[in-house]
Amino acid sequence: MRSIVAAGFALSLLSCSASGGGGATTARGVPASPPASPSAPRPGKPNRPATATPRADALSAARAWKHLEAQVGMGPRAHGSAGHAKLRGYLADHLRACGAEVRVQEFRHRGAEDAEPRPFWNVMGRFNPGASSWVMLGTHYDTRLWADEDPDPAVRARPIEGANDGASGTAVLLEIATVLKEIPPAIGVEIVFFDGEDYGRNQRFEDYFLGSTALAREWGAHFGASQPECVVVVDMVGDADLAFRRETKSQAKSPWVNDLLWATGAARGVKAFAVPGESPIFDDQDAFLEMGIPAALLIDYEYPWWHQQGDTADKCSPESLAATGRVVLAALIDRPVARPAAVR
Numbered sequence: 001m002r003s004i005v006a007a008g009f010a011l012s013l014l015s016c017s018a019s020g021g022g023g024a025t026t027a028r029g030v031p032a033s034p035p036a037s038p039s040a041p042r043p044g045k046p047n048r049p050a051t052a053t054p055r056a057d058a059l060s061a062a063r064a065w066k067h068l069e070a071q072v073g074m075g076p077r078a079h080g081s082a083g084h085a086k087l088r089g090y091l092a093d094h095l096r097a098c099g100a101e102v103r104v105q106e107f108r109h110r111g112a113e114d115a116e117p118r119p120f121w122n123v124m125g126r127f128n129p130g131a132s133s134w135v136m137l138g139t140h141y142d143t144r145l146w147a148d149e150d151p152d153p154a155v156r157a158r159p160i161e162g163a164n165d166g167a168s169g170t171a172v173l174l175e176i177a178t179v180l181k182e183i184p185p186a187i188g189v190e191i192v193f194f195d196g197e198d199y200g201r202n203q204r205f206e207d208y209f210l211g212s213t214a215l216a217r218e219w220g221a222h223f224g225a226s227q228p229e230c231v232v233v234v235d236m237v238g239d240a241d242l243a244f245r246r247e248t249k250s251q252a253k254s255p256w257v258n259d260l261l262w263a264t265g266a267a268r269g270v271k272a273f274a275v276p277g278e279s280p281i282f283d284d285q286d287a288f289l290e291m292g293i294p295a296a297l298l299i300d301y302e303y304p305w306w307h308q309q310g311d312t313a314d315k316c317s318p319e320s321l322a323a324t325g326r327v328v329l330a331a332l333i334d335r336p337v338a339r340p341a342a343v344r
Helices: 054-058 061-073 082-097 167-182 210-217 219-223 248-253 255-267 318-334
Strands: 002-005 008-010 101-109 118-127 134-140 188-194 231-235 295-299
Touching (some): 061 167, 061 318, 082 118, 082 167, 118 167, 118 210, 134 167, 167 188, 167 231, 210 219, 231 318, 248 255, 248 295, 255 295
Parallel strands (some): 134 188, 134 231, 231 295
Antiparallel strands (some): 002 008, 101 118, 118 188
């Protein structure tokens, strides 16, 4: 993930059998509007709240947190590491256990410092594959090989733990998969764990976002002419002091996706969606925006330990994981989302 600020570049998701239940930074912590109360029952009409969100309400913060802890327990998950290979199997096994149709996209890329092309793997799972209408939820599962933003030069050559940058979005989508097993969706849901998002160095953008770029490049081989109603990418969503701003390019090209997410967040009283403003962030949503697919990014880009050794689980919160996943489920799946007619 990268963000543009002025003239320079800066930091601008356990098993399915488990039970469970910058900008104006001073705006952090401002509560959003409280959820609207269900209307009073009317004669002859069922007393059914207009805001029923069974899947969002079923999402478990505790289960999501266990997924984050499991990833951190594997050690660094940078490309080529033992942790990376172990996590790849963990993702496919969990999606399969949750009833998803699982596919792995292998692709190759030669980075600036590579002697030859190296293999990468996107892990994908489709729920309700027969549905004509579908959405895509994505995150990257790789972690950074270098702590190049660490204030201590002595530790910059070491890989990071990536509790937030890598594990948090992955934990959220793994828990969403569990929920979709418990309460199957009416629409199709494609969950994609992207590889190689954080492979690049030294602002060489061609070495970043490899998984999303490869999927966009080989789209027809996986999806034919079919496109989702929208793509939502979650990245760095575990910060205990969670705050989201609208991503500028997404806001310009598909504002209705942001509008839906932010309205849902406000209705659920999630303070992370109460922060004003926007910022341009380079991340996995870009490949799909370039295809003309509506896309949005949920990211807390003000995370102080980005690409540092301090990106550890103690900086993260189960509540932040749950809040993010519940908003995504409530906005896109509990009420099946569809592109507005004007953008079809």
